Amino acid sequence: MKINVVTNILDANNRIANDNRTFFDEKKVYVLNLMSSPGAGKTTLVEKTIIALRERFKIGVIEGDIQDSYDAERIAKLNIPVVQINTGGACHLDGNMIKETFPSFDFDNLDLLITENVGNLVCPAEFKIGENAKIMILSTPEGADKPAKYPLMFAESSVLLINKIDLAPYVDFDLKKARHDALAINPDLQIFEVSCKDENGLEKWFTWLTNAIENFQQNI
Amino acid sequence: MKINVVTNILDANNRIANDNRTFFDEKKVYVLNLMSSPGAGKTTLVEKTIIALRERFKIGVIEGDIQDSYDAERIAKLNIPVVQINTGGACHLDGNMIKETFPSFDFDNLDLLITENVGNLVCPAEFKIGENAKIMILSTPEGADKPAKYPLMFAESSVLLINKIDLAPYVDFDLKKARHDALAINPDLQIFEVSCKDENGLEKWFTWLTNAIENFQQNI
Numbered sequence: 001m002k003i004n005v006v007t008n009i010l011d012a013n014n015r016i017a018n019d020n021r022t023f024f025d026e027k028k029v030y031v032l033n034l035m036s037s038p039g040a041g042k043t044t045l046v047e048k049t050i051i052a053l054r055e056r057f058k059i060g061v062i063e064g065d066i067q068d069s070y071d072a073e074r075i076a077k078l079n080i081p082v083v084q085i086n087t088g089g090a091c092h093l094d095g096n097m098i099k100e101t102f103p104s105f106d107f108d109n110l111d112l113l114i115t116e117n118v119g120n121l122v123c124p125a126e127f128k129i130g131e132n133a134k135i136m137i138l139s140t141p142e143g144a145d146k147p148a149k150y151p152l153m154f155a156e157s158s159v160l161l162i163n164k165i166d167l168a169p170y171v172d173f174d175l176k177k178a179r180h181d182a183l184a185i186n187p188d189l190q191i192f193e194v195s196c197k198d199e200n201g202l203e204k205w206f207t208w209l210t211n212a213i214e215n216f217q218q219n220i
Numbered sequence: 221m222k223i224n225v226v227t228n229i230l231d232a233n234n235r236i237a238n239d240n241r242t243f244f245d246e247k248k249v250y251v252l253n254l255m256s257s258p259g260a261g262k263t264t265l266v267e268k269t270i271i272a273l274r275e276r277f278k279i280g281v282i283e284g285d286i287q288d289s290y291d292a293e294r295i296a297k298l299n300i301p302v303v304q305i306n307t308g309g310a311c312h313l314d315g316n317m318i319k320e321t322f323p324s325f326d327f328d329n330l331d332l333l334i335t336e337n338v339g340n341l342v343c344p345a346e347f348k349i350g351e352n353a354k355i356m357i358l359s360t361p362e363g364a365d366k367p368a369k370y371p372l373m374f375a376e377s378s379v380l381l382i383n384k385i386d387l388a389p390y391v392d393f394d395l396k397k398a399r400h401d402a403l404a405i406n407p408d409l410q411i412f413e414v415s416c417k418d419e420n421g422l423e424k425w426f427t428w429l430t431n432a433i434e435n436f437q438q439n440i
Contacts, residue, residue, distance in 0.1 A: 010433045032228050038341050038370065039362025066342065068368050072347070089372070091311060091342035120340055121258050122286065122311035141361035141384060141391075142259025149308060149339070152259065152309070170387060171361075 013127050020130025025220055027107040027209030030213045032114065033093075033129055035153060037146075038119030041163040043071045043133035043194040045137060046114055050078050052111045052206045057111035057213060062101055064093040064118050065208035071116065079106055094144050098130060112213055121150040125157075133158040134218060138182075140164045140173035147181035161205060166195040228335040233347050236315030248328040250433045251335065252332025253313075253349055255373060256357035257366075259338030261383040264416040265290045265357060267335055270298050272426045277331040277433060282321055284313040291336065298362050301325055308394055313341035318350060334440055341370040343379075352436060358402075360384045360393035367401035374402050378411045381425060386415040 026029050029150035038040050041062075050059055061082040063072040081129045083101045085093060093115065093130060106112070115131065117124040125134070136157040138146055141164060154160065160182055168175065175193070182189055193199035244251050256262050263283075264297040270279055283292040294302035300304065303321045305313060312337065321419045325333070337344040345354070356377040357365055361384060375381065380402055388395065396415070402409055412429060416420035 004258065036341070037362075039257065039359075039365055065369055067371070070365055070368065087341075089346075093342065109403075118342065119257070120311065120342055122309075122338065122340055123343075126309075139361060141359060143259075144292055146258055149285055151287070164391075166385065167390060168363065170390060172386075183310065 008168050010126065010179045013095050016099060017128035020095055022127070023102070024107075024113070024132075027110070028180070028220055029107055029110045029113050031113045031131045032209075033115050033117060033131035033134045035117045035121075035124045035134060035138070035157070036119060037121050037139070037142055040119070040137040040139040040142065041196045042116050042119070042137060043074055045161065046116055047078065047165070048073060048196055048199065048202055049114065049152055049206065049209065050075070050080055052202070052218070053112070053210065054078075056210065058109050059112045059114065060105050061111045062093075062098065062113065062115040064085045064097070064116055066090075066118060071112050076113055081110075084201060087118060091120045093129055094127045095129050105219075112209075121146065121153050125153040125155075132211065133157045135161065137161045137163045138178065140168045141171045143171075144174040144178040144181070147178060147185055147206055149172070151185050154185045156191065158185070158187060159192065159208060162191065162193045163196055165193045165201065167215050230274060230346065231311055233315045236319060236346035237350045239316055240315055242354075243322070244327075244333070244350055247330070248329055248437050248440055249333050250436045251333045251349075251351045252429075253335050253344070253346045253351035253354045254357070255337045255341075255354060255377070256339060257341050257359070257362055260357040260362065261358040261416045262336050262339070262357060263294055263382070265300065265379070265381065266295060267412050268416055268419060268422055269334065269429065270295070270300055270424070271367075273430065274298075276301070276430065278329055279334065280325050280330045281331045282313075282318065282333065282335040283316070284336055286310075286338060291298070293421045305336060308395075311338055311340045313337050313349055314347045331437070338416065339371050341366065345375075352423040353432065355379045355381065357381045357383045358398065360388045360412050361391045363391075364394040364398040364401070364434050367398060367405055371405050374409065379408060379412065379425070379428060380408065382411065382413045383416055385413045385421065386418055
């Protein structure tokens with residue numbers, strides 16, 4: 001019975017997410033669903049990505065949090081359109097929450113919508129929102145056992161950013177194991193080693209994203 | 221409608237958790253519910269706590285994970301009774317999962333049952349399991365904004381261990397803000413600054429736990 005309830009919720013969500021996707025296609029807006037544990041560096045990545053790509057693409061941001069609007073306030077300082085979703089206890093964004101932000105954006109003036117999910121390695125991977133790609137961050141202090149422990153997140157993502165690579169020497173992070181286990185789950189996963197703090201390695205991520213947006217806009 | 225479903229699930233869980241608590245009281249077993257983000261150091265804390273207190277108390281462990289049994293294998297090496305719960309996708313333990321482990325333990329030979337929850341700062345705080353105390357770990361690389369972003373976890377916990385304090389200089393962790401915001405949510409919260417890696421600060425945690433178990437056993 002409990003499983004049926006959950007299945008129905010996921011089915012309903014998939015329908016709304018597909019509607020969102022159709023809408024984004026019409027508007028030629030490329031959408032990222034950014035996921036990670038709490039504190040892995042999502043908001044800092046969003047900030048750095050905006051600064052790197054804002055000359056090339058018109059960018060909007062959705063911030064998802066249980067409550068509060070600290071992250072949205074950080075993004076607003078960059079003079080980028082941003083909407084804060086407060087899930088009120090829910091541990092993930094869903095298609096309907098994204099749909100409710102539509103009146104707040106001018107989608108004819110957007111190329112890229114970055115959606116920052118609630119910090120959580122479990123549920124965000126289950127709920128589509130209408131994204132083109134799921135991007136996940138694994139930070140080195142979390143440990144290299146995370147692909148084995150939270151496989152759905154790695155299976156669903158197109159890109160894995162291994163962040164806080166500057167901390168790797170202090171936290172005994174086994175990079176080889178993390179890469180191996182992540183690729184065993186998802187052989188197509190693009191993996192970039194980065195430090196959002198000192199910006200090392202971010203250039204490859206910017207190139208990947210630029211190509212993804214341009215391919216999408218040319219082929220839609 | 222969705223809210224009603226969730227409320228019913230929580231009510232049903234509370235009833236099972238209360239039954240578990242009655243059972244643990246009869247057996248004089250003190251139960252911890254240990255919660256944190258993925259990779260904050262839960263399993264290492266369990267290992268260190270076992271090593272420090274095993275002469276004084278008979279200890280058992282429940283490991284909660286989406287899938288896999290790596291953590292239970294780590295604990296089993298210490299020759300401690302341990303049961304692995306695989307939640308099969310669920311992002312938290314609940315009362316019924318704990319109840320199902322009962323046949324696997326000899327509770328007449330236990331003083332302390334340490335339950336390690338799924339790595340997640342949201343849902344584990346909502347689901348009681350029959351614990352005496354919720355203990356949470358916040359690791360410094362996660363950042364000092366976590367009390368404001370995940371308040372229920374801090375509101376529900378009796379003890380906050382600020383772990384990886386050895387990394388604080390490398391990650392610009394604002395200890396004063398973390399303490400202030402956590403205590404604003406929960407003035408009764410016991411806060412210990414520790415490094416599970418080099419064992420700094422753990423003595424105060426061991427003392428707190430020893431006193432808690434002895435008080436419980438004398439007064440039940």
